[in-house]
Amino acid sequence: MDGVRPWGDERVEESIGKLLRAGVLVAAVVVMSGGVLYLARHGRESAAYHVFHGEPSDLRGVSGVLHDVWNGRARGIIQLGLLLASLAGA
Secondary structure, three states: OOOOOOOOHHHHHHHHHHHHHHHHHHHHHHHHHHHHHHHHHHOOOOOOOOOOOOOOHHHOOHHHHHHHHHOOOHHHHHHHHHHHHHHHOO
Protein backbone atom coordinates (compact mmCIF):
# COMPACT_ATOMS: atom_id res chain seq x y z
CA MET A 1 0.00 0.00 0.00
CA ASP A 2 1.02 3.61 -0.39
CA GLY A 3 0.95 4.65 3.30
CA VAL A 4 -2.83 4.97 3.66
CA ARG A 5 -4.28 2.93 6.50
CA PRO A 6 -7.45 0.96 5.77
CA TRP A 7 -10.64 2.04 7.50
CA GLY A 8 -10.79 -0.45 10.35
CA ASP A 9 -12.55 -0.17 13.69
CA GLU A 10 -9.58 1.50 15.37
CA ARG A 11 -9.24 4.20 12.70
CA VAL A 12 -12.97 4.93 12.78
CA GLU A 13 -12.88 5.23 16.59
CA GLU A 14 -9.88 7.58 16.40
CA SER A 15 -11.64 9.76 13.83
CA ILE A 16 -14.85 9.93 15.85
CA GLY A 17 -12.86 10.76 18.98
CA LYS A 18 -11.06 13.61 17.22
CA LEU A 19 -14.35 14.94 15.85
CA LEU A 20 -15.99 14.85 19.29
CA ARG A 21 -13.01 16.61 20.91
CA ALA A 22 -13.12 19.31 18.25
CA GLY A 23 -16.86 19.79 18.77
CA VAL A 24 -16.47 20.14 22.52
CA LEU A 25 -13.60 22.58 22.04
CA VAL A 26 -15.66 24.73 19.66
CA ALA A 27 -18.59 24.67 22.10
CA ALA A 28 -16.31 25.70 24.98
CA VAL A 29 -14.90 28.60 22.97
CA VAL A 30 -18.42 29.79 22.09
CA VAL A 31 -19.56 29.60 25.73
CA MET A 32 -16.42 31.38 26.92
CA SER A 33 -16.77 34.17 24.37
CA GLY A 34 -20.40 34.66 25.38
CA GLY A 35 -19.36 34.70 29.04
CA VAL A 36 -16.68 37.30 28.42
CA LEU A 37 -19.16 39.43 26.48
CA TYR A 38 -21.74 39.05 29.25
CA LEU A 39 -19.26 40.06 31.94
CA ALA A 40 -18.06 43.00 29.87
CA ARG A 41 -21.62 44.28 29.61
CA HIS A 42 -23.06 43.28 33.00
CA GLY A 43 -20.08 42.53 35.25
CA ARG A 44 -20.52 45.58 37.47
CA GLU A 45 -24.24 45.04 38.10
CA SER A 46 -25.16 43.84 41.57
CA ALA A 47 -26.89 40.47 41.75
CA ALA A 48 -30.35 40.16 43.28
CA TYR A 49 -30.11 36.72 44.84
CA HIS A 50 -33.39 37.04 46.74
CA VAL A 51 -35.37 37.01 43.47
CA PHE A 52 -35.33 34.00 41.13
CA HIS A 53 -35.32 34.76 37.41
CA GLY A 54 -35.83 31.76 35.17
CA GLU A 55 -34.53 31.41 31.63
CA PRO A 56 -36.14 33.99 29.32
CA SER A 57 -38.64 32.56 26.88
CA ASP A 58 -36.54 33.61 23.88
CA LEU A 59 -33.75 31.26 25.02
CA ARG A 60 -35.99 28.19 25.32
CA GLY A 61 -35.97 27.35 21.63
CA VAL A 62 -33.36 27.10 18.90
CA SER A 63 -34.89 29.89 16.80
CA GLY A 64 -34.87 32.26 19.78
CA VAL A 65 -31.26 31.39 20.57
CA LEU A 66 -30.20 32.00 16.98
CA HIS A 67 -32.11 35.30 16.96
CA ASP A 68 -30.28 36.41 20.11
CA VAL A 69 -26.92 35.34 18.65
CA TRP A 70 -27.67 37.29 15.47
CA ASN A 71 -28.39 40.36 17.60
CA GLY A 72 -25.17 39.95 19.57
CA ARG A 73 -26.77 39.10 22.91
CA ALA A 74 -24.33 37.39 25.26
CA ARG A 75 -26.87 35.05 26.85
CA GLY A 76 -27.83 33.78 23.40
CA ILE A 77 -24.18 33.12 22.57
CA ILE A 78 -23.73 31.18 25.81
CA GLN A 79 -26.89 29.19 25.08
CA LEU A 80 -25.63 28.43 21.55
CA GLY A 81 -22.41 27.05 23.04
CA LEU A 82 -24.45 24.81 25.33
CA LEU A 83 -26.48 23.58 22.37
CA LEU A 84 -23.29 22.83 20.48
CA ALA A 85 -21.93 20.95 23.48
CA SER A 86 -25.05 18.80 23.62
CA LEU A 87 -24.70 18.04 19.91
CA ALA A 88 -21.02 17.18 20.40
CA GLY A 89 -21.92 14.64 23.05
CA ALA A 90 -20.38 16.45 26.00
